Amino acid sequence: MTFSKNIKFNFLNTDEQERYQKHLTLKDIGYEGQLELKNCSVLCIGAGGLGSSVLLYLAATGIGKIGIVDNDYVEKSNLQRQIIHETNTIGNLKIESAQERIKKLNPNSEVLTYEERINPENALKIIRKFDIICDCSDNFGTRYLINDACLILKKPLVFGSVQGFEGQVSVFNLYKNSPNLRDLLPESPVKNAIPSCSEYGVLGISTGLIGIFQVNEIIKIILKKGEILDGKILVFDLLNMNMKKLHLKSAQVNKRIKDLSQFADFYNDDECSEKNSEIKRIDANDFNSLYKTKPNKILLIDVRENEEFSTSAIEGSISIPLSHLQQESDLKFIQKESLIKEIFTICKSGKRSEKASKILSKFKIQSRSIVGGIEKVKKILSN
Template sequence: MERSQNKSSLNSEEITRYARHISLPEIGIKGQEKLKKSSVACIGTGGLGSPLLIYLAAAGIGRIGIVDFDVVEDSNLQRQIIHTTNSIGLLKTDSAKQHILKINPSCRVDLFNQKLTSSNALEILKAYDVICDCSDNFPTRYLINDACMILNKPNIYGSIARFEGQVSVFNLKENSPNYRDLLPTPPPQELIPSCSEAGVMGILPGIIGTIQAAEAIKIITNIGFPLNGRLLIFNALNMSFKELTLKSRPENSNINKLIDYNSFCSEVKVKNEVDLDIKSISVKELKVLLNQASKETLLIDVRNQIEHNECSISGSKLIPLSTIESGESIHEIKILAAHKNLYVFCKSGKRSLRALKHLKKRGIKGINIEGGIEAWNQENIK
């Protein structure tokens, strides 16, 4: 028996559940049916992905794909609200799916417990109508962008740092800008602090991720004016929004294949005269040095207090990067480094390089520890 063309694909329970959506003339029954039939892929189930997934599930998105390979840690819970204390140690995808199904048992949830790469991105993303970039690193953002360009998928981009967030919609129409129009080349990696390094206000990803979810709903239901050609910037300290116009550039639209994005992003280096005199050594060389000439060596950790307390190199002195950049600790370092060889480390070598550049300008020379505490731990140096 054929279904009447006027009959909704929503059952009575769904009509009740989504009554507040259906009451909106802009959405109505037809819009809610579009949401039910739609599919959204979310790359990342951290600060941005958490609110986005929660609200998409609540809105009635029929199919959600989640791409992530990380596990839940206690430090995530300050902002990644889709996870709970009981989720610690679980795959983030599994934790997210449990929460989604509690909100909306009818939602189909596809899990991809793997890192998104050039070899799997097209295969994973091709099945979804809308792609949401909730990643936290530049290689993945460029990868998502280029995959969306090749697959002709809208890309809802979000990013956060400290107290500021950004949202835009890329590749929505034929002449829409894409991520490369916002950032044609990646910034030097040594100047990019991670979330753990720079910190982030817990509520910030909730605001930005929710805006991403709103854009997804608007695009699927074809209502309102998405952030196509516009970059929305939010500052939580000032509680202010500002908007920048983005334009498509033909030279950034010729994407026909995926590349090695880690290499692409690592090729960009900071090049200036200050860098030429900054030397570096490996953690193995540092170990030998500390064994042979520890009294002549000043080892400074430029991470924050919490990182230093969790794990550090024996004999190192904590002087956070922020106090070096502000000039607060310059005099202290000059006194400590007098008649000693100065070595500086951080988590991965990026903050220590920044610290050494500031110190160089103040007449203090030092040597960078390549790879930082991560390399030290990987080598299992005691």
Template sequence: MEQSQNETNLSSEEIARYARHISLPEIGIKGQEKLKTGSVACIGTGGLGSPLLIYLAAAGIGRIGIVDFDVVEYSNLQRQIIHTTNSIGLLKTDSAKQQILKINPSCRVDLFNQKLTSSNALEILRSYDVICDCSDNFPTRYLINDACLILKKPNIYGSIARFEGQVSVFNLKKDSPNYRDLIPTPPPQELIPSCSQAGVMGILPGIIGTIQAAEAIKIITNIGYPLNGRLLIFNALQMRFKELTLKSKKENRNINKLIDYQSFCSEVTVKNEVACDIQGISTKELKILLSQSSKEILLIDVRDQNEYNQCSIKGSKLIPLSTIESGEAINEIKILTAKKNLYVFCKSGKRSLRALKHLNKFGIRGINIEGGIEAWNKATIN
């Protein structure tokens, strides 16, 4: 039997604020009370964390924990809607708390202005009912996953890239799938473009983060059918959703301690590099070399046309990685390197390393410019 307003722990102001929730039979006063006493930890206050935190605060979640150590930059504002132009330079946690309290002053907001690590994850996440993974890198995702397994906490996962996003609920029940069932081993780091490299449609994290918030509300109020054992994939260009079924494997649930996740995620890269040794050069060394014998050097930029148009190294030639891997540019590079020494760069050094490994298969040797255009620009400024 549904509680009456006279029997509730909600104040008259809260009853007015959450009237549209309370009018839903699936939520009602009892469900709203669960939201009030519920707690959610959000790891990451960027594109996914922004809409998630806004809607959780508006929904009346009583306690929200935010874990992040980054500061707000101009490039964040295109998609990280919890931050404003006035937030530039602030810690993201502080900026997010300001907005949350503007939306709902009664919400308790715990700030953890630090990186989530194996040494602090269990302590930070232990006291929250639901954990939301709004991170943007593989080491943190594996860390959150394993901490949730140890603590027996549901893990609401979200991920975005370019025009596509994913959402799932891991570890909801004893036999539920977890992140290791989706991605058993981390991919090589050089194959993973960052958000700044690949780009992301600004609205996309809003859609995915909002779905994560919906899953958190459903879990806390115990209504509906969460994405347990299901991976929801959204493509913004096609405006389509599709769903994949995830199966749980017992061996992926046997986690009883946290490890060094940076090392865990770099093992594949290290193994690949051992198999294919690529020589590297620093940007400072390259500058000296160019000043002495630039005619003997061929500089190839393997980024995309759009990145090249924004900035590149003077005298470099654009040959995108995609044309190297497809084989389209191999003959051209063979001709260009006949009488010159090859130096390859990208944004940070990952795609150029990938390009050189592929070129090695065709007998083309070259040197990787470590740190890419980012290191080159820093060296120029300094």
């Protein structure tokens, strides 16, 4: 596996020589190895549980260019495992929170951010810019999409997944005959057959550990050192402290991917799509008109965290954080109110409120997410 031939740097600056001293004295890295790390680019898809430890250790290791793809916002319930984020970044974009933390840790690393979900329209464009791809996503539609894009572009893919106390790590598509995700899972699991972290739960340190092992594989790939998990899957059970290594064979049929339209059904996942027909939206201007003319006919649910709500809120709104929205008592209250009032959801900019409206629709509660969020609504109301 070869990386970009356009080497940008042929020396380490004074800060880097001091910062990476323990690497420079390590015979398997040394000065030349550290330059290889500096001249490599890694894309991390997802800035959540896995992405948090991956991004921190990529920066600490001295990777020269780090890309982050995510369009989600930091929530309080994330902080149990997403250690790159902090309490004071709740409500901020994860890519912004992560970028700020990385620059504090290592200002020598260049950070590129993409405020979007990886999808069939942008996957090839984004992935081709980087040498190594690290999958820190949380759903199968996205995982297959990343895998297939890497096959098309001939990019090595470092895979990680976590559920509960268990986790897996592997390296796909490292060489021409290397296995890929389709060799591990030829058919996508039935939608909703495997519970998400929010439904099943996850041990915070399990995402940290698997993320660290993903970075370990990235380092070995760049340095061409050690035994890489190519054709192997490392499986952890942290509850019983068991670890095993499984072997994976490559099937040529799983490499016959020429473009992303071949397997569109694999990517047909709500989490892998920017479009969701279940979500109804309303422009801030239109909401403002209803708010002024029919205030008694509106239930405005603010799904930001309590701290955000206490700092700034629309008069008459109620606070039900997104992480609490599926609690039985809250759902019963909203269902009752929906019989006599029109339900609206609001957050900082509109992303979390869309999630909230999607959740409510699953419980047959009609609502509309306010585009632009509280910042836009308050601006209109103040005029």
